[in-house]
Amino acid sequence: MAGQGIERREVLRVLAIAAGASGYPGFHRWAFACGHGTDAPLQVRPARYTPRFFSAEEYAAIERLAELIIPSDGTPGAREAGVAEFIDFMVASDPGVQFRFRYGLTWLDAYGERLLGRPFRALEQEGQSELLGQLAYRDRHRPGEEEGREFFRLVREYTLMGFYTSKVGLQQLDYPGLRIYGESPGCPHPGDPGHRNLQAPKV
Amino acid sequence: MAPKVFDVIVVGTGAGGGMAIKTLCEAGLTVCALNSGRRLRPAKDFRNHRQPYDMTYRGFGDPRKRDRYYHIENEYSDGLWEHGITYTTAPGTSWEWPRCHAVGGKTNFWGRSAARMGEIDFKAATLDGGYDTDWPVSYVEIAPYYSRVERLIGVASTVQNRPSNPDGEYLPPMKLRCLDHILKGGCDTLGVPYLPDRLAQLTVPHEGHPPCHYCGNCTEGCDTGSFFSTPWFLLPAAEKTGRLELRTNAVARSVLVDEGGRARGVAYVDRETKQEAEVHAKAVVIAASCVESARILLNSRTRDWPNGLANSSGQVGQNLCDHLYGTTGYGYLPQLLGQPSFPDNVSASQVVWMPRWQNLGGAPREKFIRGYSIYPTGGCGEFPWYEKEIEGFGSQLKRDIKRYYPTPVSFYCQIPSLPRRTNRVEIDPEVKDAYGIPVVRVHFQWGPNELLMWEHAKRVTADVIKASGAEVWGAGKEPYTPGWSLHETGTLRMGNDPKHFVTNRFGQTHDVPNLFACDASVFLGCSDKTTTLSILAFSLRTSEYLIERLRTGAL
Numbered sequence: 155m156a157g158q159g160i161e162r163r164e165v166l167r168v169l170a171i172a173a174g175a176s177g178y179p180g181f182h183r184w185a186f187a188c189g190h191g192t193d194a195p196l197q198v199r200p201a202r203y204t205p206r207f208f209s210a211e212e213y214a215a216i217e218r219l220a221e222l223i224i225p226s227d228g229t230p231g232a233r234e235a236g237v238a239e240f241i242d243f244m245v246a247s248d249p250g251v252q253f254r255f256r257y258g259l260t261w262l263d264a265y266g267e268r269l270l271g272r273p274f275r276a277l278e279q280e281g282q283s284e285l286l287g288q289l290a291y292r293d294r295h296r297p298g299e300e301e302g303r304e305f306f307r308l309v310r311e312y313t314l315m316g317f318y319t320s321k322v323g324l325q326q327l328d329y330p331g332l333r334i335y336g337e338s339p340g341c342p343h344p345g346d347p348g349h350r351n352l353q354a355p356k357v
Numbered sequence: 358m359a360p361k362v363f364d365v366i367v368v369g370t371g372a373g374g375g376m377a378i379k380t381l382c383e384a385g386l387t388v389c390a391l392n393s394g395r396r397l398r399p400a401k402d403f404r405n406h407r408q409p410y411d412m413t414y415r416g417f418g419d420p421r422k423r424d425r426y427y428h429i430e431n432e433y434s435d436g437l438w439e440h441g442i443t444y445t446t447a448p449g450t451s452w453e454w455p456r457c458h459a460v461g462g463k464t465n466f467w468g469r470s471a472a473r474m475g476e477i478d479f480k481a482a483t484l485d486g487g488y489d490t491d492w493p494v495s496y497v498e499i500a501p502y503y504s505r506v507e508r509l510i511g512v513a514s515t516v517q518n519r520p521s522n523p524d525g526e527y528l529p530p531m532k533l534r535c536l537d538h539i540l541k542g543g544c545d546t547l548g549v550p551y552l553p554d555r556l557a558q559l560t561v562p563h564e565g566h567p568p569c570h571y572c573g574n575c576t577e578g579c580d581t582g583s584f585f586s587t588p589w590f591l592l593p594a595a596e597k598t599g600r601l602e603l604r605t606n607a608v609a610r611s612v613l614v615d616e617g618g619r620a621r622g623v624a625y626v627d628r629e630t631k632q633e634a635e636v637h638a639k640a641v642v643i644a645a646s647c648v649e650s651a652r653i654l655l656n657s658r659t660r661d662w663p664n665g666l667a668n669s670s671g672q673v674g675q676n677l678c679d680h681l682y683g684t685t686g687y688g689y690l691p692q693l694l695g696q697p698s699f700p701d702n703v704s705a706s707q708v709v710w711m712p713r714w715q716n717l718g719g720a721p722r723e724k725f726i727r728g729y730s731i732y733p734t735g736g737c738g739e740f741p742w743y744e745k746e747i748e749g750f751g752s753q754l755k756r757d758i759k760r761y762y763p764t765p766v767s768f769y770c771q772i773p774s775l776p777r778r779t780n781r782v783e784i785d786p787e788v789k790d791a792y793g794i795p796v797v798r799v800h801f802q803w804g805p806n807e808l809l810m811w812e813h814a815k816r817v818t819a820d821v822i823k824a825s826g827a828e829v830w831g832a833g834k835e836p837y838t839p840g841w842s843l844h845e846t847g848t849l850r851m852g853n854d855p856k857h858f859v860t861n862r863f864g865q866t867h868d869v870p871n872l873f874a875c876d877a878s879v880f881l882g883c884s885d886k887t888t889t890l891s892i893l894a895f896s897l898r899t900s901e902y903l904i905e906r907l908r909t910g911a912l
Contacts, residue, residue, distance in 0.1 A: 223750040231755070240415070248420030283751070290750050314744050318758075319409035319416065326755075327762050330700035330737050331573030332408060338560060338571060339700040340532025347538040348826070349692040 203239050207246035212259050215275045216241055216309070222279070222286055223313040230322040232313055240316030241309075251308075258305030265302055363389040363602070363638040364907065366623050368609045368653065371462030372889045373876035373896040374644035375587030376506075380900035381642075382595040386907070389636050391607040391625055393645075394437070394458030397465065397588060403578035404433045409739065427455035428841060433577035434466060441628070441791040442608070444648075445798045452799040453840040456646060460605060461587040463646070463843055464889065465578050469585070470707055470732070471512045471557040471890040473503045475523040477717070478884040485716070485726040489776050492881045493853050493862035496523060502894040510585035510893070511563035514555040521713040521728065521885070522555075529560050531708050534701035536735045536766055539690050543825030544711065549817060554710040554732070557890070558584040566590070571703040573739065585889075604636070608792050611657035612641055612666055612872060620666075620872040626792040640871040640903060640912055644896065647878035648677070648782050651848035652797045655784045665784075667849075667866035672859050674782040676850055677799070678883045680842035681772035681807045684833035685731060686818035689743065689764035691828060696763045701736030709733055711821075713885045715813070725809040727773060730885045731818065735766035746830050766827065770814040772807050773883045774839075776847060780804075801839045811836055844888045849878035864899035871912045875899050 205213040220232035220241065232238070245255050262285065263273035269288075270281050277285070288294055289306040317323040330339075343349060364386035367374050374390065381388050397403070409416040417423070418432040430438045439456040446452050457463050477484065479492040479499075500523065507526045514527040530553035533541070537551070544551035558575070559568045569583040582589030595601045606628035613622040613635065622637035643650045651674040657666035665673050713728035721727075743765045747757045774780065785798040803811075815832050822829050852858030855867035864879045866872045875896040877888045906912045 224755055225752055227752045227755070229755075244414070244417075244420060247414070250420065250424075286750055291748055310750060314741070314758075315415065315417065318741055318744075321408070321410055324408070324410075324739075327737070327741065327759060328698040329739060330698050331703050331739055332406060333572060333700070333703075335571040335700060335703065338531040338569070339534070339703065341535045341538050341701075342699070343535065343538075348542055349535055349539050349690070350826075352692065352696060354695075 203242075205242045205246075207242050207252065208255075211275060212256070213238065213242060215259055215262070216255075218275070218282060219286075219309045220313045220316070222282060223310050224317045224323075229326060232317055235317050235320035235322045237313050237316035237320070240320075241312045244312065244315075254305070254308055258301070258308060261301055261305060265299075360637060363387045363636065365389075365640045365642060365903070366391065366636055366638040367642045367644060367875075368623060369462065369644035369646065369649075369876065370460050370587055370592070370603070371644065371646060371876065372464050372587065372892040374642070375461065375464065375591035376893050376896040377642050377644060377875045377900045377903075378601060379591040379595045380897055381904065382598040382600045384901075384904045385598075385600070386904065387600045388595070388602070389638060390601060390603045391609055391623060391636070392458075392460045392462075392603065392605050393439070393442070393608045393628065394460065395605050396460045396603075397437070397578070399578065399580040399582070399588075402437065402459070403465075403580040405574040405577035405580060406572060407433075427453060428837075429455050429466065429576070429843070431577075433574070437465070442649075442794075442796070443788070443790050444796050445785045445788050447798055447800040450799055450801050451838045452801050453838045454648065454799070455840070455843060456649070460592070460603070464586040465588070466576050467586070467843075467889055468707070468887065469557045469575065470554050470710065470887045471507075471510070471585075472555040472712070472886040473500075473523045473525055473894075474884050474886050474891050475521060477521045478882075478886070481727055481882065481884070485721055488726055490852060490857075490881060493851055493858075499894055499898065502898045503890065506890060506893040506897060509564065510557050510590055511559045511566070512555050512557050512890070513553070513560040515553050517550075517552050517712075519550065519552075519712055520717045525555065527555070528563065531556065531558075531560060534708065534736060535693060535696075535699060535763070536690060536701060536733075537709050539692055539827070540733055540766065540821065540825050541709075543821045543823070543827070546824045547817075547820055548714075549821060550712055550714050551709060551733075552712060554707040555890070556707065564590075571700065573703040607634070608794070609643075609645060609653050610792075610794050611653060612643070613637075614657070614659055614662070614666060614869070618661065618869065620869050626794065628792070631792060640873065640907065642873045642875050642900075642903070643878075644875040646876055647845045647848045647880075648797060648799070650874055650876055650878045651782055652784070654849070655782075655797075656795055667859060667868040667872055669868050670856055670859055672850065672857065674797075674848050675778065676776040676847040676881075677780045677782055677801060678774045678776055678846045678880075679801070679839050680844040680883055681774060681803055681811060681836045681839075682769055682842045683811060683814075683836035685768045685770045685811075685814040686822055686829060686832040687765065687767035688822045688827050688829040688831075689746075689761060690735075690766060690825070691764070692826060693763040695760045698737045698762055701763070702734075702738045707732040707734065715810075723809075723813065725806045725813070727775070727806070728885055729770055729772040729810045729814060731768050731770050731814060733766060733768050735764075737763055738765075743830070766822070768818045768821070770811065770818075771842070771844075771885055771887070772810045772814065772836075773885055774807050775804055776850075776882050777804055780847075782848060799840075803836065803839065808836075844877070844883055846877040846880035846883040846888060849874045850881055851879040852881075863902040864895065865902070865906075873899055873903055 217238040224232040266274040655665035715728040
């Protein structure tokens, strides 16, 4: 029987081929947020991104929304993960969803005018959070705002899709897959099958 | 020069075709294998080791194509699923029919659950008081073939001594994860079995194949060949004999028959050039997956066979069965909230199952006849799908998604549909596919028996979640679309009576002695077990029967 070492090398070779074959360069921040094997500091500023679908103003609002949904709050957030670029790219590739985004942004601006006297994009962060709060929580839902809630749901979905498929997002979850394990990973708590006395997690 | 006549043509290179090809070649026969798509190059075509951020659309796929994707299709396997060979559905039928046309077919991406069927399945009709018909084979007869298949492909499990699940020859099982220990506690309380699945995934080196490295994305294709698939486990041995000619992009149109009523070859269309071609042989094995196999025979009409070849019984295309799949419940384990992430989802497979525990003692005790199984899944997956259960935004959302990461669990059922006259395929008289070949029209509805099981499975799942100290988030409202499981069976069922069955107990058609079927089309029903292991075992048996018949001149 061939030794484990040879098989392990074969696995590594395959992994190297797979990594090399991923010819898609990504966008500036994707490449930056996703690059292999570098621990480059996150504050390096990438070149300016030119949106494919959104206007500059719309894009700025998408960036704000993504950052409000997944903030940079001591750990990297949507900004570092390039989520707004992901959303712009996906929406540019998907005629079926473009109107919903464009209409939703317009709705949100009008909503800001109505509630706080200024369009969403012109509000300070506190006002923007206040608006999203109205749309995000079931117990704050009000009749007549269904379109806004639907838009929030859409932006949140795309933000989470973009964030948790980025390198920083997967690192934050500590996604354990796409690694190599020597044996099938079993439960590390043999003395506590009910898992009722696990150590409280560190906050 | 006279055109070459092969010993055998095999249509299809999935589990059934692959096993036939290997067995026939190793017995010294010359084989021409037809596959409707191209060959795979694992390093290039299997993108399973790429992180989502290495994919153009993060693995979600091009939105412009995504609407046409089958549920199993995504950016990782884009281009390998059949969209050129279309099909239609009868009014009232929803049917999803994902087919991988690359060499190896669905074995490239299968779920790897590999349980033996047992006497409880083969004699189901007798046991439940006479619904439909027993299989024409007994477990004792097929058991040695199961053993040989298990030794060849490697199946990890344990000896479980359960009446519905004969034990086989197993590699060491995968270890139970945190979520398994918790859910097993709940199942023990309720008296529901919770056991290692029969998993055709290598936990130790086996027959020259490296063991699994538990990277996760098995269902995007394995580029180390650590679980069974035809290209990794069967075709190399066949090619080594020098007796295999594999013709790719060959879309089979019909089986050709001579004036004496014997199969003489297969007509096919080249997928790329659309040119018609023929290949000739002394015997023909069809193993194109059951609906496609039926379609080929129905499209092989001649003056002598006005209703399709080998169809004197009128049963070609009849009694299509499928597994009813659905999410019977999902929720989370509060015991694991906030725990560090743990590689508990990295086999991307069931690891465990809740094998049939209903109606084990002969006469049915439930409201339904026969039985079903459930597969629990969960753990730290690639994408936090449970985010939909957590409302809000901002730092709190970010913290919650991380806190819940090790906790989600989800259950899906594997419920056999009963054979029924109304579930069947026929040739659509008006529609042709991209290659000019008439397509099938599918008639299929879930029946009351499987819907009773579905309701039962949802109740049990909710009980298991609660008994495990876990919280229920929800359950599927409806089962998935028929066809979803990719476990179709029937259409060329085997039986001793030529008036009621298409093939005999060896998969040889009653009407055309040198025509055989080596896929799940010959199965009487789908039972609560997956199909692949049984396809391999029955194909091995049929292939050896064919070899013997050729050797003795009986063909």
